[in-house]
Amino acid sequence: MPKPLFFLVLLVSNLRIQAQSATVFPQEYFRNPLGVPIQLSANFGEIRKDHFHMGLDIRTKQRENLPVYAAAGGFISRISIQRYGYGKAIYIQHPNGFTTVYGHLNGYYDTLSHYIIQKQYTDKQWEQDITFSPGQFPVEKGQFIAWSGNTGSSGGPHLHFEIRDTRTGKNLNPLLFGMEVEDNIPPVLEGLYWFDRRYSTYQTSPKPIAIVNNKGSYQLKGGGDTLHIGSPRISFGVRAEDRTNSSSFLFGIYEAGLWMDDSLRCYFQVNNFSYPDSRYVNGSIDYATFLHTGKGIQHLSRLPGNELSIYNTDDNNGVISLTDTLPHTVRILLKDVEGNSTVMQYMVRYDSTLQEDLFFTMNxxxxxxxxxxxxxxxxxxxxxxxxxxxxxxxxxxxxxxxxxxxxxxxxxxxxxxxxxxxxxxxxxxxxxxxxxxxxxxxxxxxxxxxxxxxxxxxxxxxxxxxxxxxxxxxxxxxxDTVPPSITPIGWKDNQVFTTQSSIRVRCSDNIDEVRNFNAYLDGQWILFTHSTYDYIYTFDEHCTLGEHVLSVSVQDLAGNTSVREFNFIKKEPNGNNKRRK
CATH class of the missing domain: 2.60.220.30 (Chondroitinase Ac; Chain A, domain 3)
Incomplete structure (x- = not known):
């Protein structure tokens, strides 16, 4: 028979003690990195292609160029500029042992920006990964450091924000540090599944369990409380989402646990792991389902090759052996950072008449x-x-x-x-x-x-x-013997530029993307930034008034190279073409 309600309340309140020791992180040390209230479009631990999401995506009102502020005092220890990933990013090391990361930026504050541009010209390289010593770029809490943007692998304007352990480099859930995100909504159990663990999870598919959600109370569909299973060796999986009060977006769950007959079988807490280990997400979900449908079914067991440190399991890694035909009590708990929780309880019973045997493919x-x-x-x-x-x-x-x-x-x-x-x-x-x-x-x-x-x-x-x-x-x-193409976008050879602020060039290849790009203005290397498919030069002091020759050189993966030259004239809007000294 199901345990009384007070047991479930006790189970929820003592969950951290039973499953994993909790670390208390400093509260109110870090401020909101934006000047607008925090609204999330993604949280820490969401399931993504080949990785967990490793920070918070904070909305910027669908706009770019909102001021970004240092979440706490410290010094800028690193900046990175890359075509994909976080685009333009800042890393700030703080004296309390943590590092904050700010990604998808449009630009940096003036002093830092001037330093970076000078290094780009020295290196003749747009992409950069620069580390700094503590005395070079110190910052105070709340100091303006950058403009928000949409650079790198970003699907829309937002700020990506992370907190890392400086010593280990592992990422931590920023919501554990008291960031102001109102949330009194429990996670939602969208789907429940079981796996026949007599076989590999790559040989069988997850079997859905029909459930009913009645205002947060979950039951097996059909009115009964017993699930009949056709395998003596099983595990479970859940598809779950979380919500907050201030956002309509759906988020990943923070904690989940599975008990059978009051014995903890598997528990995970999505926190405190490194970027390389984030790829273990592919072993934490039913990979084929996510690949083809985008739905993340998370295992309530640890696969034998999954070394991710977030799990606490019994000796069988959460795989359940039903050695009899008696009913057994199963409890599943989902929990968010604020402690809002969802519990489902049901009975499971092995029925040999439902058993389906499988075999490996002959070859x-x-x-x-x-x-x-x-x-x-x-x-x-x-x-x-x-x-x-x-x-x-x-x-x-x-x-x-x-x-x-x-x-x-x-x-x-x-x-x-x-x-x-x-x-x-x-x-x-x-x-x-x-x-x-x-x-x-x-x-x-x-x-x-x-x-x-x-x-x-x-x-x-x-x-x-x-x-x-x-x-x-x-x-x-x-x-591959076909060289990449070079196409001017919005202008042509012998163009006269008066009011335009930039030059845009699109480079493409027949097989893969362009790997190397260089541009020279009157024989001198010139800085083009990269945005999705295009390369962009913003007019600056390197392009004076008058006639110019722009030479663009690109190379593809195979080593095929293309070079195109363009002539253009830079004039002031009033027609004055006097070359500046």
Whole structure:
């Protein structure tokens, strides 16, 4: 019979003591990094492609260029400027042992900006990753440091904000530091699932359990309280969302736990892990479901190859053995940072008449986690390390012959895209004679579902070429002799610029994106920034009034290079064309 309500209240209040020791973080030390009330569009720990979201996304009223302020005193220890990722970012190290990060910025405050631009011209490189000593750029709490923006891999204007442990580099949930986000709404259990753990999670699919949500009270659909299961070895998964009072967005859950017969089986708290370990998200969810539907079913168990430190499990890693046909009590708890919680309780019972047996595909090889795996065939070699897989993979290897130009090898079919790979593996393919004269223009392509990834093919030995990837799929060598294109956007050769503030150039490639870009104004390197598909030069003191020659050079992954020259005239709006000294 279900336990009385007071047990559930006690369970919730003592959860941290039972599952994980809680660290008390300083409250009110960090201020809101914006000058507007905090409204979130994403929280810490949300499930993303190949990673957990590692900070807060704070809304900027759908606008760019809001002032960004230092959350606390300290010094700017690092800035980074990159095409993807956080675009323009600032890192501030604080004396209390934490570092704050501010991402997707449009620009920096003047003193810092001048320093960075000077270094970009010295390095002849737009992308930067600069570290500073404590005395170079000290800041006070509330000091203006940057303008918010939409740079890097950003889907819209916002500020990405993180708090890290300076010593370990691990990311912490900023909401644990007393950031002002009103929240008295408990998490929502969107879906409940069970897995037949007689088999690998890559051999079976999650089986949905029909539930009913009656104003936050969750029950099995149909009125009964017992779930009949056709396997003696199972685990559970949940699809859950959280909300806050001030935002309509849906967020990831902070804590979840599973008990059977009052015994803790699995518990996780999404906090305190590093960026490299964030890729373990692929072992914390049903990967195939997320890949194809975007729905994150989170395991209430730890897969054998998942080394993420957020879990606290029993000796069976949360996998439940039903050794009899008696009913057993299952309790699932979801919890957010503010302590709002959702509990569902039901009974589970093994029923052998519902059992469905499965078998590995005849041409598959069972590849276990925590062991290296090597493929050494006539047309393909591959090497996976011991950390590659989270569960047993029924690995199927296939091959398709070369079809037509520019294919330069047969195609190796490395299982399929539904199984994640934790880190990089190496694959080698033999070059076919038809492409023997193009060894300096070879790329290796991985087709993984809807994704296409490319690597510059590296010579291995005896006519073989290698590349490295972290997804499974179809791999093949290609010859690329087509140089990238260079197209002026919104202007043309011999243009007269009067009121325009910038020059925009679009560069594209037939296979992959452009890898190297350089521009020279009258023979001198000039700073172009990168925005999505385009490169942009904003007129400054390096472009005086008068006639100029702009030379743009781009190179693709294979090494093909294009160069275009453009003539233009820079005039003042009133027509005065006197060259400035």
């Amino acid at each position: 598959s090889v069972a590849v276990p986690p925590n062991q290296p795996y090597n493929i050494n065939e006539q047309e393909v070699k591959a090497s996976f390390d011991a950390f590659a897989f989270y569960d047993i993979v029924p690995f199927v290897l296939g091959q398709q012959p070369r079809q037509q130009w520019p294919q330069a090898s047969s195609q190796a079919l490395l299982h399929n895209e539904n199984v994640p790979v934790h880190d990089m593996y190496t694959v080698q393919l033999p070059l076919q004679p038809v492409a023997a004269n193009y060894t300096d223009r070879l790329v290796m392509q991985l087709q993984s579902g809807r994704y296409r990834l490319y690597q510059k093919a590296q010579p291995a030995s005896n006519g073989w070429f290698s590349g490295s990837f972290n997804r499974l799929g179809n791999v093949q060598l290609l010859v």
